Amino acid sequence: MNKDIIQxxxxxxxxxxxxxxxxxxxxxxLKKLGVESVIVLEREAQAGGIPRHxxxxxxxxxxxxRLYNGERYADELSHQAIKSGVIICLKSSVIAINKGAxxxxxxPTGIRTLIAQKVIICTxxxxxxxxxxxxxxxxxxxxxxxxxxQSIIHLKHKKPFQRPVIIGTELVSFSSLLSCRYAGIKPxxxxxxxxxxxxxxxxxxxxxIFDVPIFYKTCLHNIIGxxxxxxxxxxxxxSALKKKKERIKKVLPCDGVIFTGxxxxxSSLLRMGHLDVDPSTGNPVIDQFGRCSDSDYFxxxxxxxxxxxxxxxxxxxxxxxxxxxxxxxxxxxxxxxxIHIISTSxxxxxxxxxxxxxxxxxxxxxxxHIAMDCFQIRVNxxxxxxxxxxSGAKTLVQxxxxxxxxxxxxxxxxxxxxxxxxxxxxxxxxxxESR
Numbered sequence: 001m002n003k004d005i006i007q008x009x010x011x012x013x014x015x016x017x018x019x020x021x022x023x024x025x026x027x028x029x030l031k032k033l034g035v036e037s038v039i040v041l042e043r044e045a046q047a048g049g050i051p052r053h054x055x056x057x058x059x060x061x062x063x064x065x066r067l068y069n070g071e072r073y074a075d076e077l078s079h080q081a082i083k084s085g086v087i088i089c090l091k092s093s094v095i096a097i098n099k100g101a102x103x104x105x106x107x108p109t110g111i112r113t114l115i116a117q118k119v120i121i122c123t124x125x126x127x128x129x130x131x132x133x134x135x136x137x138x139x140x141x142x143x144x145x146x147x148x149x150q151s152i153i154h155l156k157h158k159k160p161f162q163r164p165v166i167i168g169t170e171l172v173s174f175s176s177l178l179s180c181r182y183a184g185i186k187p188x189x190x191x192x193x194x195x196x197x198x199x200x201x202x203x204x205x206x207x208x209i210f211d212v213p214i215f216y217k218t219c220l221h222n223i224i225g226x227x228x229x230x231x232x233x234x235x236x237x238x239s240a241l242k243k244k245k246e247r248i249k250k251v252l253p254c255d256g257v258i259f260t261g262x263x264x265x266x267s268s269l270l271r272m273g274h275l276d277v278d279p280s281t282g283n284p285v286i287d288q289f290g291r292c293s294d295s296d297y298f299x300x301x302x303x304x305x306x307x308x309x310x311x312x313x314x315x316x317x318x319x320x321x322x323x324x325x326x327x328x329x330x331x332x333x334x335x336x337x338x339i340h341i342i343s344t345s346x347x348x349x350x351x352x353x354x355x356x357x358x359x360x361x362x363x364x365x366x367x368x369h370i371a372m373d374c375f376q377i378r379v380n381x382x383x384x385x386x387x388x389x390x391s392g393a394k395t396l397v398q399x400x401x402x403x404x405x406x407x408x409x410x411x412x413x414x415x416x417x418x419x420x421x422x423x424x425x426x427x428x429x430x431x432x433e434s435r
Contacts (some may be wrong), residue, residue, distance in 0.1 A: 020049025022301025048074025164256030
């Protein structure tokens with residue numbers, strides 16, 4: 001991988017913000033399609049995104065038909081991008097996005113301006129830290145997110161603690177478990193507020209293999225310790241026979257706390273700009289092509305739906321690149337009319353895309369010129385029932401679901417209304433009926 005610092009040019013065809021799996025995949029695909037100038041802007045000193053923090057497998061089967069650890073996978077993504085002619089500008093932070101696809105950058109040589117024809121935003125996600133989770137207690141050393149943990153272990157080669165507690169059971173929680181194993185750290189427990197793990201069933205075998213108990217229906221209440229973590233106070237929800245549900249408090253001695261998951265979009269750049277932002281997720285509002293409210297800007301990867309695997313983001317990055325290429329060639333209609341999708345149920349965490357663009361050029365039945373043929377939906381809690389998209393009293397599409405939080409739910413786009421001549425009511429409603 002090329003680690004030399006390259007200064008961004010003044011102009012390019014496509015600028016990509018973020019050098020994670022989706023950004024590098026989009027850049028590589030654009031070069032394969034024949035786009036002359038593709039620039040990737042990365043604020044870190046190394047490309048590859050979150051996977052470069054992970055020394056464990058599996059990565060790369062979908063992309064390269066080979067099994068890599070995260071660090072090797074990130075290097076291979078960068079290598080393929082550079083080999084195809086992509087310019088990766090490291091230590092280059094985008095500090096403002098403006099109309100006309102004009103970006104203001106902070107680089108090692110100072111403030112610069114980059115004018116692109118199109119921009120793809122791939123700034124990804126971050127975990128919810130302790131402060132946002134409203135956990136009481138003092139602020140000793142030894143409190144980390146899984147991202148910070150993996151950076152300390154795999155990039156700085158340090159061991160922050162010996163016996164931490166892991167908060168959460170998302171996929172990244174078990175990734176943290178593997179990182180702890182790599183560093184010779186023995187977590188004393190994993191805490192899950194629900195009655196089962198958030199990650200897909202079967203992953204919990206890692207905890208059993210490593211002899212780390214999972215405490216279900218358990219929440220972190222307080223962190224004890226002044227200079228260093230000494231213990232945590234937890235609340236365990238219990239219901240004995242027909243008695244009223246209660247919570248039992250218990251103290252677990254430990255020397256660290258790892259907060260995992262509860263991902264949110266890395267949207268600070270968006271909130272300072274002119275693009276529409278979904279208030280429920282912090283992600284940019286996009287249509288089925290991946291276009292933002294300003295059609296010069298596109299978004300892809302975990303910038304559109306926290307959180308998916310590296311392989312899924314890689315695939316979506318390629319699909320979005322194809323839409324950007326079509327837009328450069330004039331094969332995507334400019335915005336004429338957009339239909340917003342509004343959820344009528346509080347159990348819906350988010351829906352992507354949030355708007356549908358009506359156009360005469362897209363062949364929706366065959367899937368030509370379309371990045372997404374399904375809505376992606378997630379819920380806040382375990383649900384069973386029926387999801388439907390309605391226009392007034394008319395049901396356009398529907399689906400029976402039996403889902404848990406952080407499970408991807410796909411619902412087909414209502415192709416019958418995606419025509420510029422359509423007079424469908426706006427907005428459409430996303431309904432959920434329990435059973």
